[in-house]
Amino acid sequence: MNRRTLLTIAALATLALPRVASAATVVDVYKGPECDCCGDWMAYMRNNGFKVVAHELPDVSAFRARHGITPALASCHTALVDGYVIEGHVPAADIRRLLSERPAGARGLTVAGMKHGSPGMETPFIKPQAYTVQLIRQDGSTRVWRSYPGA
Numbered sequence: 347m348n349r350r351t352l353l354t355i356a357a358l359a360t361l362a363l364p365r366v367a368s369a370a371t372v373v374d375v376y377k378g379p380e381c382d383c384c385g386d387w388m389a390y391m392r393n394n395g396f397k398v399v400a401h402e403l404p405d406v407s408a409f410r411a412r413h414g415i416t417p418a419l420a421s422c423h424t425a426l427v428d429g430y431v432i433e434g435h436v437p438a439a440d441i442r443r444l445l446s447e448r449p450a451g452a453r454g455l456t457v458a459g460m461k462h463g464s465p466g467m468e469t470p471f472i473k474p475q476a477y478t479v480q481l482i483r484q485d486g487s488t489r490v491w492r493s494y495p496g497a
């Protein structure tokens with residue numbers, strides 16, 4: 347292999363690498379300091395290929411309200427992902443679908459409350475609850491994004 351071939355291979359490798367690195371979507375998670383299940387959801391998201399950045403806030407509810415999450419739609423942590431707000435223990439597949447479909451007028455997704463069996467809320471000996479991922483629109487209205495059966 348001559349020097350020019352080596353240089354060409356090196357140049358192609360540098361072109362290819364940043365694309366691989368930028369494939370991980372950043373998830374900025376806003377949470378209170380003492381939330382174990384928030385940490386479990388962050389670990390779950392990392393395991394699903396997202397780049398998770400944690401931000402601790404003394405009052406997540408004010409942050410939540412600024413992003414259009416009403417108390418009825420609220421859970422334990424609020425995340426910002428590529429311009430969308432993701433509230434609570436939302437499964438990674440539903441976030442990926444939102445990022446690929448990008449429905450008109452969408453503000454984000456929520457799993458309101460704290461549902462046993464949702465990602466980061468798996469508890470030994472407690473049966474998974476049925477839960478619904480809701481799409482929140484910019485006007486505050488919601489619709490079912492996906493329903494999960496309990497056990």
Ligand SMILES: [Cu+2]
Nearest residue numbers: 383384422460
């Ligand atoms: Cu939680």
